[in-house]
Amino acid sequence: MSAGATLCPATPFAAGTVKPPPAGVQWPVVAVALTGAAALAAGVATDAARNGVALLVVGLMLGVVLYQAAFGFTSAWRVFISEGRTAGLRAQLLMLAVDCLLFFPALGAGTLFGHPVAGSVAPLNVSLVVGAFLFGIGMQLGGGCASGTLFAVGGGSAGMLPTLLFFMVGSMIGLAHQPFWTALPGLPPVSLVQSFGWPVALAGNLMVFGVIWLALTQVERRRSSSVQPITSGGQWPRGPWPLASGAVGLALLNFATLALAGRPWGITSAFGLWAGKLLLAAHVDIGSWGGWTVPGARASLTQPVLADINSIMDLGIMLGAMLAAGLAGRFVLLHRLTVPRVLASMIGGLLLGYGARLGYGCNIGAFFGGVASGSLHGWAWIVAAMAGTLVGVRLRPLFGLTVEPRPTSC
Numbered sequence: 001m002s003a004g005a006t007l008c009p010a011t012p013f014a015a016g017t018v019k020p021p022p023a024g025v026q027w028p029v030v031a032v033a034l035t036g037a038a039a040l041a042a043g044v045a046t047d048a049a050r051n052g053v054a055l056l057v058v059g060l061m062l063g064v065v066l067y068q069a070a071f072g073f074t075s076a077w078r079v080f081i082s083e084g085r086t087a088g089l090r091a092q093l094l095m096l097a098v099d100c101l102l103f104f105p106a107l108g109a110g111t112l113f114g115h116p117v118a119g120s121v122a123p124l125n126v127s128l129v130v131g132a133f134l135f136g137i138g139m140q141l142g143g144g145c146a147s148g149t150l151f152a153v154g155g156g157s158a159g160m161l162p163t164l165l166f167f168m169v170g171s172m173i174g175l176a177h178q179p180f181w182t183a184l185p186g187l188p189p190v191s192l193v194q195s196f197g198w199p200v201a202l203a204g205n206l207m208v209f210g211v212i213w214l215a216l217t218q219v220e221r222r223r224s225s226s227v228q229p230i231t232s233g234g235q236w237p238r239g240p241w242p243l244a245s246g247a248v249g250l251a252l253l254n255f256a257t258l259a260l261a262g263r264p265w266g267i268t269s270a271f272g273l274w275a276g277k278l279l280l281a282a283h284v285d286i287g288s289w290g291g292w293t294v295p296g297a298r299a300s301l302t303q304p305v306l307a308d309i310n311s312i313m314d315l316g317i318m319l320g321a322m323l324a325a326g327l328a329g330r331f332v333l334l335h336r337l338t339v340p341r342v343l344a345s346m347i348g349g350l351l352l353g354y355g356a357r358l359g360y361g362c363n364i365g366a367f368f369g370g371v372a373s374g375s376l377h378g379w380a381w382i383v384a385a386m387a388g389t390l391v392g393v394r395l396r397p398l399f400g401l402t403v404e405p406r407p408t409s410c
Contacts, residue, residue, distance in 0.1 A: 025237070029326030036319045040306070047306040051260040055309055058256050059316020062265075065253065066151040066317065067324040068239040069246025073363045074139040074148055075403075077389045082403045084223030086216040091230045091243035093209045093216075098251035099372035100205050103258065107373060108198030112259050119193065119373025120264045122360035124380050125186020131174075131359025132366065132381040134351045136388020139363075140396055142167070142348025146267040146362040149352075150314055154321030156331040162345035163352070164271075170353020171272035172279070175291035181358050193374035201374045237327040254372065261309050264369035268356035270310035276301055291357065344399035359384075 037060055044052035065071065076088020106112040107119045122128065139145050142163040144152055149167060152160040192201035220227050233242035257265040272291075279286050280301060286292050292301065305311045325331035356362045359381060361369065367385070370378020396402070 024329050026326040026329050026331050029331045030323060033319050033323035033326060037316070037323075040312070040315055040319070043304075043306045044312055047304045049307045049309060049312060052306065052309070052312055054260050055257065056312050056316045058253055058260065059313035060320035060323070062147075062250070062253050062313070063151050063154055063317040063320020063322075064324040065241075065246055065249040066147060067155050067321040068236070068241045068328070069233075069243060069249065070240040071243065071246035071250065072144070072148060074144050077136075077386065078140060078393050078403055080216075081390060081393050084220055085228060086220045087228040087230050087243055089216055090213055091247040093213050094230070094244060095247035095251045096368070096371050097206060097209050098248055099254055099368070100202055100374075102251070102255040103264075103372045104193055104198040104202045104205075104374060106258065107193050115259070115262060117258055117262050119191065119375060120266070120361070120365060120369035120378075121189040121191050121373055121375040122366070122370065122377040123182075123186045123189050124377055125182070126184040127178075127181035127186070127358045128360060128366075128377055128380060129384045130181065131355040131357065132384035133355070133388040133391075135355030135359055135362060136385035136390075137392040137395070138170075138348045138351030138353075138355055138388075139385075140348070140389055140392025141344045141399065141401075142352050143345060143401075145352065145364070146271070146356065147317065147364050149349075150267070150317040151321035154318030155325040156322070156333050158333050159337055159341065160345070162342050163349040166346045166349025167268075167353040167356075168271045168275040168278075168349075170350040170355075171268060171357055172275040172286075172353070173350070174354040174357025175272050175276075175297070176289040177354075178291035178357055179293075180290075190376040191374050192376065198374070205371070205374070237324070238330075239324075239328055250368075251372075254368065257313070264365070264372060265313070266310050266361060266365040266369065267314060268310075268353070268362045268365060270308060270314045271353060272357065273300055273305070273308055273311060277305060338400065340399040341401070344396075344401060355388075 037056070040056055041053050044056055049055070071091065072088060073092070076092065079085045080089055103119065106117055110116060135145070142149070143160060144163065146167070149160050149164050153164055192204065195201075196204070217227050230243040230247070233240050233245070254265045257263075276286055276292065287298055287301070292298055300308060322331065352362070360366050360377065363385065366381040367378050370381060372378075393403075
């Protein structure tokens with residue numbers, strides 16, 4: 001999730017930045033972000049997406065939290081593999097634990113605040129494993145996953161634009177090939193909440209989180225003689241916020257998404273939709289391409305973009321990150337890009353998009369949403385994605401990419 005070459009992609013002296021941003025609030029940037037949010041809200045209201053304006057607000061808040069907490073999956077996994085630092089992974093465990101506490105009772109009841117809700121549950125098949133593995137490689141080459149790409153671009157990291165563009169291309173190719181992959185052997189979806197009841201499923205998940213937490217602290221203590229805290233950080237508006245606050249914030253906002261949309265937070269389906277809309281505008285008939293033959297997907301091509309919940313929230317994330325960067329005085333649009341770095345972004349973006357379509361989502365929709373929903377596919381996804389991350393980390397030096405620590409201040 002973390003973007004660019006650093007865990008805090010828009011730090012004042014991030015690698016590749018042309019010049020440090022000015023001190024203090026960047027009011028023009030703040031004004032653009034707020035104006036864009038207001039225009040989107042008006043468009044969402046016109047297109048009448050259910051709870052669309054409320055979900056846009058959730059997206060804005062997600063962008064602020066992601067940016068200010070520099071909350072990353074990509075860099076967190078990379079520094080664990082390369083240096084044995086575990087703060088990012090432990091923050092993710094906290095995030096998952098909070099959401100399981102919130103999600104499981106609601107999913108067990110099937111309703112939340114009087115409205116039906118459903119978790120993110122997917123099959124355990126070859127498509128999932130291959131997709132997650134490719135996604136793991138793509139994160140390390142592209143510089144971030146889906147949410148990381150969005151908040152980095154919104155926060156001024158122009159270097160992530162190639163990743164976003166080719167993420168869309170990869171999503172479109174993945175949709176075209178989707179029927180082939182989903183026809184391969186696999187097991188049906190497994191929901192722990194439905195199989196064992198939410199109290200047993202919750203106790204089991206919390207126990208697993210605790211065991212992994214203890215194991216991670218032991219690994220870091222052996223390699224570094226100390227364990228990085230996840231409760232220290234800067235203050236609003238400069239940041240970065242403590243990782244723990246980012247973890248809790250994302251968990252609460254995911255629960256808000258469940259309440260408003262009836263299902264967990266998702267991101268990547270919007271990228272394929274955006275690419276599909278562009279091809280339709282260019283008079284390319286994609287209605288018979290693989291995944292687009294599914295009635296729901298085909299219908300989305302004829303509807304306005306702002307009728308799509310994921311698109312609303314994705315745009316909100318970018319504007320929220322822009323708002324946070326402007327308030328922190330850290331929005332810098334211009335970056336020096338090298339040919340190897342752009343090539344890595346293009347390859348990474350393709351793998352991210354293709355892998356997300358095969359793997360039923362990204363580290364948000366498949367991993368975060370899957371585990372928070374009590375689905376075994378979320379655990380299978382993270383194992384395969386971590387294997388891909390191992391490969392991706394070893395490929396990074398070929399493109400001049402390195403490993404960086406999370407900054408203690410921004």
